[in-house]
Amino acid sequence: MKFSKFGNRFRRHTGARQLMDDLGAAMVSEEPVMMLGGGNPAHIPEVLQLLAERTREVAGKPHEFRRMITDYSSPAGDDRFRASLARLLQREYGWPLGPEHIALTGGSQSGFFQLFNLLAGVFDDGSFRRILLPLTPEYVGYTDLGLAEKLFVSNRPIIEYLDDRLFKYHIDFDCLNVEDDIAAICVSRPTNPTGNVLTDIEVRQLLDIARTRKVPLILDNAYGVPFPGIIFQSVEPVWDDNVILCMSLSKIGLPAVRTGIIVAHPDIIDAITSLNSVMSLSVSSVGPVLLNDLVETGQIIELGRDVIRPYYHARADQALAWIRSALDGCEYFIHRPEGAFFLWLWLPEMSITCDELYQRLKKRGVIVVPGHHFFPGLEEDWSHKHECIRISYSQQAETVCRGISVIGEEVRNACH
Amino acid sequence: MKFSKFGNRFRRHTGARQLMDDLGAAMVSEEPVMMLGGGNPAHIPEVLQLLAERTREVAGKPHEFRRMITDYSSPAGDDRFRASLARLLQREYGWPLGPEHIALTGGSQSGFFQLFNLLAGVFDDGSFRRILLPLTPEYVGYTDLGLAEKLFVSNRPIIEYLDDRLFKYHIDFDCLNVEDDIAAICVSRPTNPTGNVLTDIEVRQLLDIARTRKVPLILDNAYGVPFPGIIFQSVEPVWDDNVILCMSLSKIGLPAVRTGIIVAHPDIIDAITSLNSVMSLSVSSVGPVLLNDLVETGQIIELGRDVIRPYYHARADQALAWIRSALDGCEYFIHRPEGAFFLWLWLPEMSITCDELYQRLKKRGVIVVPGHHFFPGLEEDWSHKHECIRISYSQQAETVCRGISVIGEEVRNACH
Numbered sequence: 160m161k162f163s164k165f166g167n168r169f170r171r172h173t174g175a176r177q178l179m180d181d182l183g184a185a186m187v188s189e190e191p192v193m194m195l196g197g198g199n200p201a202h203i204p205e206v207l208q209l210l211a212e213r214t215r216e217v218a219g220k221p222h223e224f225r226r227m228i229t230d231y232s233s234p235a236g237d238d239r240f241r242a243s244l245a246r247l248l249q250r251e252y253g254w255p256l257g258p259e260h261i262a263l264t265g266g267s268q269s270g271f272f273q274l275f276n277l278l279a280g281v282f283d284d285g286s287f288r289r290i291l292l293p294l295t296p297e298y299v300g301y302t303d304l305g306l307a308e309k310l311f312v313s314n315r316p317i318i319e320y321l322d323d324r325l326f327k328y329h330i331d332f333d334c335l336n337v338e339d340d341i342a343a344i345c346v347s348r349p350t351n352p353t354g355n356v357l358t359d360i361e362v363r364q365l366l367d368i369a370r371t372r373k374v375p376l377i378l379d380n381a382y383g384v385p386f387p388g389i390i391f392q393s394v395e396p397v398w399d400d401n402v403i404l405c406m407s408l409s410k411i412g413l414p415a416v417r418t419g420i421i422v423a424h425p426d427i428i429d430a431i432t433s434l435n436s437v438m439s440l441s442v443s444s445v446g447p448v449l450l451n452d453l454v455e456t457g458q459i460i461e462l463g464r465d466v467i468r469p470y471y472h473a474r475a476d477q478a479l480a481w482i483r484s485a486l487d488g489c490e491y492f493i494h495r496p497e498g499a500f501f502l503w504l505w506l507p508e509m510s511i512t513c514d515e516l517y518q519r520l521k522k523r524g525v526i527v528v529p530g531h532h533f534f535p536g537l538e539e540d541w542s543h544k545h546e547c548i549r550i551s552y553s554q555q556a557e558t559v560c561r562g563i564s565v566i567g568e569e570v571r572n573a574c575h
Numbered sequence: 576m577k578f579s580k581f582g583n584r585f586r587r588h589t590g591a592r593q594l595m596d597d598l599g600a601a602m603v604s605e606e607p608v609m610m611l612g613g614g615n616p617a618h619i620p621e622v623l624q625l626l627a628e629r630t631r632e633v634a635g636k637p638h639e640f641r642r643m644i645t646d647y648s649s650p651a652g653d654d655r656f657r658a659s660l661a662r663l664l665q666r667e668y669g670w671p672l673g674p675e676h677i678a679l680t681g682g683s684q685s686g687f688f689q690l691f692n693l694l695a696g697v698f699d700d701g702s703f704r705r706i707l708l709p710l711t712p713e714y715v716g717y718t719d720l721g722l723a724e725k726l727f728v729s730n731r732p733i734i735e736y737l738d739d740r741l742f743k744y745h746i747d748f749d750c751l752n753v754e755d756d757i758a759a760i761c762v763s764r765p766t767n768p769t770g771n772v773l774t775d776i777e778v779r780q781l782l783d784i785a786r787t788r789k790v791p792l793i794l795d796n797a798y799g800v801p802f803p804g805i806i807f808q809s810v811e812p813v814w815d816d817n818v819i820l821c822m823s824l825s826k827i828g829l830p831a832v833r834t835g836i837i838v839a840h841p842d843i844i845d846a847i848t849s850l851n852s853v854m855s856l857s858v859s860s861v862g863p864v865l866l867n868d869l870v871e872t873g874q875i876i877e878l879g880r881d882v883i884r885p886y887y888h889a890r891a892d893q894a895l896a897w898i899r900s901a902l903d904g905c906e907y908f909i910h911r912p913e914g915a916f917f918l919w920l921w922l923p924e925m926s927i928t929c930d931e932l933y934q935r936l937k938k939r940g941v942i943v944v945p946g947h948h949f950f951p952g953l954e955e956d957w958s959h960k961h962e963c964i965r966i967s968y969s970q971q972a973e974t975v976c977r978g979i980s981v982i983g984e985e986v987r988n989a990c991h
Contacts (some may be wrong), residue, residue, distance in 0.1 A: 183649020
């Protein structure tokens with residue numbers, strides 16, 4: 160079977176594919192698998208109960224049910240949900256938004272495919288523009304999204320050493336060159352995979368740079384504010400008409416309904432709407448209908464603040480304690496867990512690469528994600544890329560605990 | 576805002592966008608709109624009731640509910656559903672299928688985006704391959720799916736005149752040249768927009784040609800067999816490992832959950848799986864979980880045969896009678912309604928184009944789709960392209976009836 164250039168490019172067995180295959184295999188495996196790999200959210204009982212109640216409610220109201228299941232939404236996504244969300248963001252943060260500032264996509268990942276390829280790549284005049292990732296490690300899912308090769312350019316971080324074997328990445332603004340071929344700047348906040356949360360000062364600095372250079376700033380808030388709000392400290396949510404704010408219903412607990420959200424200037428939204436209609440006709444209304452009341456009333460923000468964030472914060476502390484105990488006596492560092500639900504473990508003295516460690520762990524039934532996938536656009540050889548792994552602590556406590564103890568054993572083997 | 580070449584290409588206001596915008600606008604309009612445009616399925620009470628019951632059931636079973644909402648599927652789509660469907664197709668038709676022959680996509684349209692661009696377009700060796708549509712009119716949604724321009728090449732049909740102002744399109748096999756640059760052959764069955772159903776003989780002939788020319792045959796069964804089965808006569812469902820069979824849950828009644836299905840050789844499925852994981856991480860599990868039992872038991876085929884098909888067949892007869900009465904005395908022809916839920920009206924003596932008729936009807940609150948959108952890849956000037964409209968008869972009877980009477984008035988105005 161011969162495939163096109165596009166086909167060959169996207170068929171490569173990418174980091175994202177490996178991650179999703181591991182996740183899928185774990186779901187159907189006969190053997191118990193300790194899945195500390197994927198980005199699946201936890202099964203938080205209060206959240207699940209709320210969602211199940213909402214689902215029953217909708218199933219009992221014919222008009223709502225038809226809206227959720229039987230009628231195509233308009234190509235920008237369910238109009239009522241977009242209006243509710245615009246009102247919520249206006250009420251909470253004073254952002255001057257209407258539904259024309261909001262488009263839904265078939266998950267956040269589809270939204271990034273659309274955004275990156277809309278803003279960057281080959282232009283009609285033959286020029287080529289790229290996306291700047293000012294901080295790596297950065298999300299693995301971006302890596303292969305470009306229709307063109309080399310869509311990303313990125314920077315090493317500054318590493319700040321903290322107490323207790325913790326560290327924190329910062330943007331190296333001194334080395335941040337926004338070349339003329341940069342089409343947009345993009346950061347995730349919290350950062351997937353590290354759990355880093357860019358400081359308000361860093362974000363404001365990025366806003367300034369983006370505005371000065373007349374390029375949009377893409378803020379990937381899949382885990383962040385305003386919801387699901389998995390950030391363990393107080394941060395300022397930002398939006399202005401030069402910001403493209405990306406959100407998702409996945410990390411609240413609905414990854415299988417595939418709803419991504421883009422909040423941006425109406426020109427961007429109009430373009431995304433066209434892409435939606437050509438590439439998918441419309442997007443799912445399941446998430447928008449299930450969550451409309453929560454968004455309309457603002458309850459969704461309380462849910463993040465009162466249930467989801469405290470849940471993951473406690474899980475982070477727990478996982479941190481387990482990993483300290485499992486690695487006692489080894490040379491290791493952990494990125495300070497500031498949000499999302501990952502621990503980013505840095506093992507500078509291992510005799511093997513993180514990919515080899517991933518393979519060894521997989522053989523023992525523990526799935527993590529090797530760190531080298533998380534440096535999209537960073538061409539330079541940097542040993543740090545091969546010294547880290549991402550560990551999710553969102554799954555059942557017992558699984559995470561056992562997984563971490565196996566990680567401890569394998570790291571120990573690889574350090575001596 | 577400057578957009579890339581890809582962006583500019585996909586931002587064009589396409590037929591699909593117009594159609595989906597009309598549909599979305601109709602949903603939120605204050606004025607009553609007679610929506611005879613989009614491909615929204617009917618609200619069939621038995622189907623809605625069944626789906627609502629299933630939804631309540633799933634909401635009451637924590638394990639099922641988590642599967643539907645809270646857990647990412649593997650990138651090929653929910654594994655259990657794919658296995659159930661493979662068993663069903665094997666049982667019913669003897670096709671030698673396993674789950675490795677099936678991938679789900681975020682709706683049929685996304686599946687076609689992936690398939691067309693995987694198989695055709697620019698190749699690594701610099702060559703360019705195209706998709707052959709052996710029969711036009713053909714589905715508007717294909718038109719703009721190519722990452723490259725001019726992805727489609729297509730043929731005029733043979734027109735067979737039948738009694739009672741009916742006609743039927745046939746593939747003109749004498750003029751069907753499968754040039755060396757053809758990557759795949761694609762037909763919808765029933766044809767969207769005409770309600771034509773290719774005969775078993777035509778399909779077998781296409782199978783032979785495709786196999787001889789060593790290119791796959793893509794069969795778009797969105798409205799067809801095995802489900803939803805909206806075909807008003809008995810036809811033979813076909814699959815072999817040179818066929819790429821595309822199906823959907825939309826026309827059963829679940830367009831808002833966005834589930835497309837591709838049944839093909841495992842090499843194709845593996846490629847689609849990679850595309851899913853890179854472009855969307857995974858696909859929604861809502862449709863697969865809601866319908867799994869129906870697929871597992873085969874009830875989904877009975878639902879098509881006993882409920883959905885008879886429903887639309889009756890609606891077709893009804894709409895045909897209304898249109899005959901509305902156009903009495905005009906020069907008109909109607910494609911024999913053999914499946915799907917559209918009437919394809921041919922008005923050879925109008926003094927205006929179908930696009931102008933569409934505009935006039937829209938002003939009067941009646942939305943149809945002008946026929947010229949349905950000739951993807953047919954470059955030649957052919958007056959027939961501008962003489963047809965597609966009328967959906969899936970919406971409420973009263974709406975369809977009133978809409979058709981307005982169409983009658985406007986056609987009359989345009990014929991004298």
